[in-house]
Amino acid sequence: MGESFQKIVDLDATAAEAAELGHTLLARLVAAQIVVATPSDCVLGEPFGHAPGARWRTVVTEPDDRLFTRLRTNGLRVVTGRTVFFAGPDVYRVACPHCHVADRSDDDGPSAQWSRFWDAVDEWHRGASDGFACVHCGAFVAMNDWAWDDLPWAFGNLALEFWNWPPLAPSFVADVGAHLGHRVRRTTGKL
Incomplete structure (x- = not known):
């Protein structure tokens, strides 16, 4: 259960x-x-x-x-x-709110965006900046402004x-x- x-x-x-x-x-x-x-x-x-x-x-x-x-x-x-x-170790899909390109984290491994996202999460948790630049369009996106698919x-x-x-x-x-x-x-x- x-x-x-x-x-x-x-x-x-x-x-x-x-x-x-x-x-x-x-x-x-x-x-x-x-x-x-x-x-x-x-x-x-x-x-x-x-x-x-x-x-x-x-x-x-x-x-x-x-x-x-x-x-x-x-x-x-x-x-x-x-x-x-966060919800747990499931598959996630997140998109840049500027260019709308979506990236997934799944069993095949993280995309370039997800790798950068994980780095930004670690930095944020340690007290650093509140976001990072999208690897696709270069726009700066605050951590809470990424568009989540499901979870x-x-x-x-x-x-x-x-x-x-x-x-x-x-x-x-x-x-x-x-x-x-x-x-x-x-x-x-x-x-």
Whole structure:
């Protein structure tokens, strides 16, 4: 079966503001009874997370009481700090938003664009620049501006990480972005 996750990543929060924004978001979700206030061992990784609250159904598209609420891993974790958010070791297709040339990373190995992308990911994670030039057209593209085919990646300092929740409602994702006043991206994956 495995463990699935969904993350709402703030694409614009700075490292300096991420912790406060995360605290504000968590307080808002607790007040709305989306999650409970008391941390518990309900997420993978550390620190502890927050279990679903009485109104968790209001933020998902397919509420399923039969399974979700009975899972041990079913909480929300607020992630802060410079992080690359991605779905896992699947095949990815990414395109330059300027020239629209797409490149894949698959079993045959990475293309020239993907090789450069991996280098840029490593550089970004270490605190370097926020993008790199497309190998096809030369245009500089910020890390969060690449066009993803199916399983988007996100680069940021703040995310809400939901473990094993039913699909989050697009209106909820948009509401989180509106509350933050920032662009957000939903990423998904399974371990």
